[in-house]
Amino acid sequence: MKRLVVLLACLLAPAAAHAESPKNVNLEFKVATWYVPAVDSGTFAINPATASPYTPYDDVFGGGSFLLFQARADYLFYSGVFGTAAGGGGLGYGQKSGHGYLSDGVTRATDSTTLHQLPLDFGVLYAYDWLAHNYSIPVVPYGRFDFVYDFWWFTNGVGDTSSYDAPDGTSSDGYGGTWGYRLAGGVRLLLDVFAPAMARTFDVDFGVNNSYLLVEYVWSKVDDFGSSKSIRLGDEGYVNFGLAFEF
Amino acid sequence: MSARRLLLWTLVVLWSPAAWAEIPGFTISKIEGLNGVELDDDRFATTPSATNWPAHKVNYRDCLAYLGISEGQSLAEPDAEGAEVVEADVVEADVVETVEVTDAASTDVPADAATETATDAGTDGAGGGGGDTAEGIRKISIEWSVANPSLAGRKWWYSIRTGTGCSESAEVDAEATETCTYLRQKTELVGYELYTLEIPVTRLLGTECTKGSTGDARVYFTVQAESNFNERDTDTVTVDYDYDPPKAVQTPTLEAGETNLQASWTDESNTEDVTYTVYWSPDTFDDDTLSNVESKGDLTAKDYQITGLENGTRYWVAVAALDDFDNPSTLTDRVDGTPVEVTDGFEFYKNAGGTDKGGFGCAMGDTGAASAAVLLLVALALLATFAGARRPATRRGA
Numbered sequence: 001m002k003r004l005v006v007l008l009a010c011l012l013a014p015a016a017a018h019a020e021s022p023k024n025v026n027l028e029f030k031v032a033t034w035y036v037p038a039v040d041s042g043t044f045a046i047n048p049a050t051a052s053p054y055t056p057y058d059d060v061f062g063g064g065s066f067l068l069f070q071a072r073a074d075y076l077f078y079s080g081v082f083g084t085a086a087g088g089g090g091l092g093y094g095q096k097s098g099h100g101y102l103s104d105g106v107t108r109a110t111d112s113t114t115l116h117q118l119p120l121d122f123g124v125l126y127a128y129d130w131l132a133h134n135y136s137i138p139v140v141p142y143g144r145f146d147f148v149y150d151f152w153w154f155t156n157g158v159g160d161t162s163s164y165d166a167p168d169g170t171s172s173d174g175y176g177g178t179w180g181y182r183l184a185g186g187v188r189l190l191l192d193v194f195a196p197a198m199a200r201t202f203d204v205d206f207g208v209n210n211s212y213l214l215v216e217y218v219w220s221k222v223d224d225f226g227s228s229k230s231i232r233l234g235d236e237g238y239v240n241f242g243l244a245f246e247f
Numbered sequence: 248m249s250a251r252r253l254l255l256w257t258l259v260v261l262w263s264p265a266a267w268a269e270i271p272g273f274t275i276s277k278i279e280g281l282n283g284v285e286l287d288d289d290r291f292a293t294t295p296s297a298t299n300w301p302a303h304k305v306n307y308r309d310c311l312a313y314l315g316i317s318e319g320q321s322l323a324e325p326d327a328e329g330a331e332v333v334e335a336d337v338v339e340a341d342v343v344e345t346v347e348v349t350d351a352a353s354t355d356v357p358a359d360a361a362t363e364t365a366t367d368a369g370t371d372g373a374g375g376g377g378g379d380t381a382e383g384i385r386k387i388s389i390e391w392s393v394a395n396p397s398l399a400g401r402k403w404w405y406s407i408r409t410g411t412g413c414s415e416s417a418e419v420d421a422e423a424t425e426t427c428t429y430l431r432q433k434t435e436l437v438g439y440e441l442y443t444l445e446i447p448v449t450r451l452l453g454t455e456c457t458k459g460s461t462g463d464a465r466v467y468f469t470v471q472a473e474s475n476f477n478e479r480d481t482d483t484v485t486v487d488y489d490y491d492p493p494k495a496v497q498t499p500t501l502e503a504g505e506t507n508l509q510a511s512w513t514d515e516s517n518t519e520d521v522t523y524t525v526y527w528s529p530d531t532f533d534d535d536t537l538s539n540v541e542s543k544g545d546l547t548a549k550d551y552q553i554t555g556l557e558n559g560t561r562y563w564v565a566v567a568a569l570d571d572f573d574n575p576s577t578l579t580d581r582v583d584g585t586p587v588e589v590t591d592g593f594e595f596y597k598n599a600g601g602t603d604k605g606g607f608g609c610a611m612g613d614t615g616a617a618s619a620a621v622l623l624l625v626a627l628a629l630l631a632t633f634a635g636a637r638r639p640a641t642r643r644g645a
Contacts, residue, residue, distance in 0.1 A: 039596070042601065042602070043600065043602075044599045044600040044601065045599055045600035047599075053599075053600075054595075054599030054600065056592070056595050056596040056599050056601060059595065059599075060591075060592045060595050060596075061592065098592065100505075100589040100590050100591045100592065100594075100595065101589065101590045101595065102587060102588070102589060102590075103587070103588050103590070105590070109504060109505070109587075109589040109590075110502040110503070110504055110509060111504035111505055111507070111589045111591070113589075113591035113592040113593075114592070115592055154591060154592045154593035154596075155591075156505060156589070156591040157504040157505050157507055157589055157591065158504070158505070158506060158507050158552065158554045162591050162592065162593035162594060163593070163605075164593055164594050164597040164598075164605075166597070172593075172597060172603070172604045172605045172606075173604070173605030173606045174591075174593035174594075174605055175605055175606070176603060176604075176605040176606050176607060177607050178603075228602060229602045229603060229604070230602075230603050231596070231601065231603040
């Protein structure tokens with residue numbers, strides 16, 4: 001009988017040692033690559049020099065992508081056999097600089113001009129992580145949906161926020177915010193599987209239950225839900241890379 | 248070496264403090280210029296609370312101002328007595344020292360000595376070498392004290408010297424030399440007092456300002472216990488001077504922008520740390536008219552964007568380097584540039600027919616309204632789910 005008690009104690013001890021701290025929050029740090037705001041997809045006047053519509057983003061900023069750095073926090077409100085569901089929000093920042101034009105409209109100025117974007121988002125996340133946590137399959141597919149409010153502003157050559165005075169006397173501010181939404185799908189690689197001892201230490205010392213590398217494909221439409229009077233800042237296809245931690 | 252001898256050596260070493268250690272509790276409480284000398288406290292720290300304390304720097308322009316002379320001038324040489332003689336009465340000419348008793352009861356000093364001990368002399372300018380103003384000889388006053396001399400029933404002495412040949416290890420009554428003269432001969436230290444030492448500027452800076460010269464002038468304060476060689480400490484106040492300006496930088500180039508000019512330059516001549524000052528004006532200018540010109544200093548980069556200009560107006564721009572004594576180099580050649588109108592990103596967007604008016608008003612309308620309403624409903628549903636959800640207390644993990 002005494003031996004049986006000792007045997008049971010030995011079997012149960014490792015499980016007790018590996019007990020995790022409570023898990024409530026998902027924290028992500030990621031960077032968007034290949035993000036190109038869809039400014040030029042709006043309706044613009046015909047450029048007499050090319051006989052095709054102006055493409056302001058391309059003409060001033062040279063087109064191309066820029067890095068959009070983002071941080072996000074989600075509250076985990078379900079975790080079980082069906083995976084994990086969470087809701088939360090985040091913010092990001094990115095900018096693209098180019099050079100303005102002299103009054104002839106052709107010659108590039110030495111003055112720089114910059115488009116700044118600071119997207120705020122809030123939405124939900126779903127990840128199927130049950131297999132990862134129970135069968136050590138380190139790949140976690142997930143998807144998310146977010147509403148986005150994208151603050152934007154242009155600055156001129158001296159760093160001041162731009163403004164525009166039309167010939168008819170009306171003026172426009174070179175800053176604003178545009179609503180939209182964003183869908184993303186991707187996979188997370190659970191790092192704990194590769195270094196379980198380190199993962200346990202991370203949990204004991206900092207309360208981090210799980211650490212992931214992530215890659216996600218993003219589709220976004222940021223144009224005040226189809227308004228023709230708004231600058232378009234969505235992008236129908238870019239990729240985020242980042243790290244995620246569950247606390 | 249026997250153990251006894253070793254022990255004796257150890258005791259001797261431990262017993263003898265460094266002969267030229269700093270004076271315990273020695274404090275300079277204030278330095279000020281007298282008789283027309285206005286110390287520039289950007290460089291010449293005047294109180295211990297100054298951020299640049301204890302730096303006392305004098306540049307070429309300061310030197311001219313402190314001596315009260317113009318470029319190329321020099322003051323009369325000190326007369327023979329003042330320059331050569333090391334006898335106390337003469338050497339102390341022009342050096343006036345007062346003692347204010349802050350706690351007379353705590354000292355044994357006779358009342359007359361406590362109110363003012365002055366070596367007279369010198370208000371007639373003898374030995375001062377010039378620098379006189381209507382108010383008198385140009386001087387610098389140093390207010391100092393020894394906060395806690397351990398009098399312990401013994402007499403303590405102090406003396407004050409200056410010169411290139413002074414030694415910090417010299418005794419309080421060491422013989423004066425040609426290169427180390429007394430500002431104050433051996434005098435009894437009365438204790439917790441505030442002393443004021445007035446030094447003619449010429450005793451520190453000489454009688455002229457020679458471009459290209461650098462160095463320092465030191466005032467040595469020595470305190471020594473009566474009949475005890477080892478109980479002697481010296482503190483110094485150092486005035487650094489540098490009359491060697493940096494080299495001029497290369498003439499800047501200008502790039503015109505909207506209400507701005509971007510100036511950039513190279514500097515391959517100066518190896519020491521320098522900062523740059525950019526000057527600009529709609530009118531041309533030179534070294535003598537810089538006070539009427541707008542400028543931006545303390546630049547470490549070799550470019551600067553001049554902003555706040557008027558489009559279409561021609562501006563002249565020049566650059567000077569400054570060393571850490573704020574000696575300026577000669578100005579570069581003046582170059583001109585004219586700010587021009589530039590269409591920035593947002594203006595281009597609007598000119599091209601962009602319809603966003605900016606601001607934070609709601610632009611949802613036309614085709615967007617329906618989608619917005621649907622998405623808002625979805626958001627509310629999600630929030631409701633979120634608010635009502637109850638999750639397990641613990642999770643399974645890795």
